[in-house]
Amino acid sequence: MVFDWFTPSHFVMFGLLVGFAITHSGLAALRPWAEKRIGARPYRVCFALISLGIAVPMIIYFFNHRYDGLQLWDVRGISGVGAIVWILSAISFLFLYPATFNLLEVAAIQKPQVHLFETGIIRITRHPQMVGQVIWCIAHTLWLGTTFAMVTSFGLVLHHLFGVWHGDQRLATRYGAAFEAVKTRTSIVPFLAIMQGRQTLHWAEFLRPAYVGVAAFVGLFWWLHPILIDATSNVAW
Template sequence: MIFAWWTPSHFIMLGLLIGFAIAHSGLAALRPWAEKRIGARLYRIVFALVSLPLAVVLIIYFINHRYEGWQLWQVQGVPGVESVVWVLSAISFLFLYPATFNLLEIAAIQKPQVHLYETGIIRVTRHPQMVGQIIWCIAHTLWLGTTFTLVTSVGLVLHHLFGVWHGDRRLTNRYGEAFTSVKDRTSIIPFLAIIQGKQTLKLQEFLRPAYLGVAVFVLLVWWSHPLFIQATGKVNW
């Protein structure tokens, strides 16, 4: 049959992605209302208790079903492809995790706040997590080449594109003209604001311990990747 490759796992992954998007973006939208009633720290804990388990389920399910569906291409034996995938993955982490710079706020040890940044990675793109997710999806879709991976990547990218609109909307409501000015001086497309002369890349802003932490994290992922895949394979999902 022509759609024999469209396995149930494709639908399940789409459902998981939609559920995660609703929970994650929905809680983000409720932040001003929730913080007034339960406080910033308790809100952060609730947000983490909802988002993290859903993210873990997504990761495990993706790893366990990544080779399902139609094999669109197979480049794993092509010289140099694995190196390209690892380089792209490392670059994606540099974009994905700038929010982890405020680790004490993420852990709710310090009072979590909404920050209006215009330095470091924000000079490159106003939405680094979206850019990082796209790079990660390109790398893994290239490596795996299955329809399941493609469906997962499309779902993740669409969620982050919605997050671009949603995030800008929430910051506009919160900061008004202050964010509008930042928006005018930054860009969604990487390096566009720099090319347009609205921003100047300052390399010294990247010389901070957090980037060293990201580099160490990438090395740990590279080292533990086979072990992680073996561990998730023991989960019967």
């Protein structure tokens, strides 16, 4: 059959992504209502457990089916491509994880709060997680070259583009004019506000232990990557 390559795993992965997007964005929207009823810390714990409960199986499924479908291209044998993919992946983590800098809030040790930032990486882009996810998807789709990777990347990017709109709406509702002022001085597209003269970079803001932690995480993940792939291959799905 012509479309034998279009395996069920494409639909499963997209379904997992849709489920995660609805759950994650829905829980984010419910935050003000839920925190008033059960408190900020219990809600943060519930949010994290539910999100991880979907994300971890989804990551395992991606590892196990990343070469499913049609092989559109194969650049793995081309010299330098692997280095490019790793560099792009490292850059993506620098954008993806500024939101985890307040680790005590993430772990609900301190009271989790909604913050209105305009420093560090927010000067480059108001939505660093979206930018990081797009870079990650470009790198991994380039490396894998499969239709399964393309479906995964399409779903991830679509979710994060929705998150751009949804996040701005929630901040506008919470902070009103203060957020609108930040919005005029920042941009979604990386470096656009800087090039337009609406924002300036302060490199000293990047001299934070958190960025050292992100760099260490990238190095650790690079070392653990083959181990994780071997481990997930033992999971039967």
